[in-house]
Amino acid sequence: MVQYEDIDRTFAALGDPTRRSVLERLGRGSATITELAEPFGISLTGMKKHVRVLEEAGLVSTEKVGRARLCSAGPRRLEDVQIWTQTYRQMLEERLDRFGELLERTNKECAP
Amino acid sequence: MVQYEDIDRTFAALGDPTRRSVLERLGRGSATITELAEPFGISLTGMKKHVRVLEEAGLVSTEKVGRARLCSAGPRRLEDVQIWTQTYRQMLEERLDRFGELLERTNKECAP
Numbered sequence: 507m508v509q510y511e512d513i514d515r516t517f518a519a520l521g522d523p524t525r526r527s528v529l530e531r532l533g534r535g536s537a538t539i540t541e542l543a544e545p546f547g548i549s550l551t552g553m554k555k556h557v558r559v560l561e562e563a564g565l566v567s568t569e570k571v572g573r574a575r576l577c578s579a580g581p582r583r584l585e586d587v588q589i590w591t592q593t594y595r596q597m598l599e600e601r602l603d604r605f606g607e608l609l610e611r612t613n614k615e616c617a618p
Numbered sequence: 619m620v621q622y623e624d625i626d627r628t629f630a631a632l633g634d635p636t637r638r639s640v641l642e643r644l645g646r647g648s649a650t651i652t653e654l655a656e657p658f659g660i661s662l663t664g665m666k667k668h669v670r671v672l673e674e675a676g677l678v679s680t681e682k683v684g685r686a687r688l689c690s691a692g693p694r695r696l697e698d699v700q701i702w703t704q705t706y707r708q709m710l711e712e713r714l715d716r717f718g719e720l721l722e723r724t725n726k727e728c729a730p
Binding site: 514515516517518520521522523526529530533534535579583584587588590591592594595597598601 | 626627628629630632633634635638641642645646647691695696699700702703704706707709710713
């Protein structure tokens with residue numbers, strides 16, 4: 507169940523364009539809350555909220571450096587999201603393959 | 619922006635274990651709302667709500683068949699989720715590679 511809750515949180519955290527942009531920014535290197543907030547033109551309070559959601563999902567780590575809070579890409583690297591997505595896509599493709607095979611067999615059987 | 623809204627909706631729709639299970643079930647074949655609701659022990663109204671969220675995200679298609687509503691895997695196949703996730707993971711890996719190279723170079727330069 508813990509695993510389930512984690513992936514729920516991860517998907518929910520990714521369902522916001524600002525939070526995905528924050529991750530893309532942190533993928534290029536660490537940044538303070540102020541540095542993250544600036545390009546989005548949102549308040550520090552607003553950015554802190556987004557960072558907290560990402561931190562709770564394990565997607566961002568933060569540490570206090572002097573008076574600033576430095577944010578970095580967190581320990582979770584979306585392995586679970588990637589595995590779930592790939593498994594689902596594969597399941598659909600295999601069904602389509604089976605459907606294709608069935609069509610082909612039916613066509614052959616019905617051929618004059 | 620439309621694309622952005624779509625992926626927001628997709629991620630949000632996937633942030634719920636019942637909705638992910640519904641997709642896994644539909645990946646094996648179509649099912650009515652009643653058939654979907656039964657194994658989860660939730661009400662038809664509850665399942666209808668989940669299906670609506672998935673339908674709005676393009677992940678499920680529904681059609682009225684007699685008095686039942688038949689649900690199938692929708693036109694969106696999580697391509698966008700897969701691409702975003704892979705790009706993010708790759709970015710982090712490349713940064714780690716560069717960090718590894720830097721460490722190696724530093725070690726060589728500092729070697730006696």
